[in-house]
Amino acid sequence: MRVSRIFSVILLTMPPLFSDTESKRVKQWLKTDKNSDGVLTIDETSGLMRRFFNRNDRDGDGKLTKEELGKLDARLKQNPRNGEQRRRPEAALVEGVTVRKNQVYRSGHDRWKLDVYLPKEKAPKGGRPGLVFVHGGGWKNGSKESEFWASLPARYAAKGYVCISVNYRLTGDGGGFPACVHDVKNAVRWFRANSKELGLDPKRIGAYGNSAGAHLVSMLGLVKKEAGLEGKGTHLDQSSLVQAVCASATPSNFLKWKNQLFPNRGVLAGDQENHHARAAKASPVTYAAKDAPPFLLVHAENDRTVPFEQGEVLANRLKASGAKNVTLMRFKDGGHGVFRAKETKTYAAMEEFFAKVLKRSPGTTPPKNKVTNGCK
Structure with a gap:
């Protein structure tokens, strides 16, 4: 529980990830889209985005689409302590x-x-x-x-x-x-x-x-x-x-x-x-x-x-x-x-x-x- 709270605090202190609006946030994430194909692969991410890439890749296709990034933005906006409830895939078992x-x-x-x-x-x-x-x-x-x-x-x-x-x-x-x-x-x-x-x-x-x-x-x-x-x-x-x-x-x-x-x-x-x-x-x-x-x-x-x-x-x-x-x-x-x-x-x-x-x-x-x- 304590680790999850620390994770939430870290997320909240990252300006690029938590800008004022959803469009700005997703746009910021997509700046690392090296080939400009509109999706992010794990090689195009770093830090927390890379660490939690598989969790946010909802369909498991190895790509984060604009739709998936938008959903991530919405989840974080609704519940900044989201990581506490979804620590690992095993939680869904x-x-x-x-x-x-x-x-x-x-x-x-x-x-x-x-x-x-x-x-x-x-x-x-x-x-x-x-x-x-x-x-x-x-x-x-x-x-x-x-x-x-x-x-x-x-x-x-x-x-x-x-x-x-x-x-x-x-x-x-x-x-x-x-x-x-x-x-x-x-x-x-x-x-x-x-x-x-x-x-x-x-x-x-x-x-x-x-x-x-x-x-x-x-x-x-x-x-x-x-x-x-x-x-x-x-x-x-x-x-x-x-x-x-x-x-x-x-x-x-x-x-x-x-x-x-x-x-x-x-x-x-x-x-x-x-x-x-x-x-x-x-x-x-x-x-x-x-x-x-x-x-x-x-x-x-x-x-x-x-x-x-x-x-x-x-x-x-x-x-x-x-x-x-x-x-x-x-x-x-x-x-x-x-x-x-x-x-x-x-x-x-x-x-x-x-x-x-x-x-x-x-x-x-x-x-x-x-x-x-x-x-x-």
Whole structure:
């Protein structure tokens, strides 16, 4: 309590953060926007803004938008002792959930860690279904520590799922493709290897991700061992495939990104000679197949970060391949943060999706094949 009060005093003594009006405050924060793209990444922040970046990144996409900065300004204006009530993401955890922080799924890198969220009650015979949560952030930012990626798995653990929230290597610390795919696949293999101790049914695992995380969970659903993307990590005797995927604002086709090849930088940085082949290998659409698991895709038509066509082409490619149970939730607005912007619809849809696919009794007929558009 005393530390929180000190934190509040420090905040109140910082003139740039607490100018007289909201517009001045947000404008002051955006002065560190080096590339003038209207958002702040963690590399463009410092001090308290950097320290509490993940807390204020409400959708966990590795960026602070003007909307998120405005909400931060409003929270601080309404309650200058806000830090006392929201010290850590754990404060949002629901009763009846046990959290195991920073479990190492592979040794040798600080990003090879995950958090486990467990229902406190004893697991039923055969184990519980599991969920893997993968943060976004353009493959260069983001963390399992952000409020969204801590509260969501806690929420599902309270509903009877065994959950993990995963960190992976980012482009600035040895990540990019294929390292990011290697890492999340390793995390799923770790999950399965520890299924008995965690009370997990290894045959019933789903995954959710947003933006870059949506790309990665799509790869978890589609990329088989023969594709050569398992990496050199641990538990290679285990499968890294998941049985259900929910993905929002999904990058799915790097070969046709805004009608051209995705640039040879960022997640796809590498030698120019193999750039086209690398883009194809990194694209979820490359692996669309009849035996693909059920997919729930969420995308907004006005997404300026990941074009709507990226979600649409994945849904269409899966359907054309004969995949069962493909649903596209299409919104006119909501932008890149559509999953939270339309949470009254998306949260319920994801909850129902995972319940139908992962909680059904053995022998139950799986959901029928469908692609649904027009969800406004």
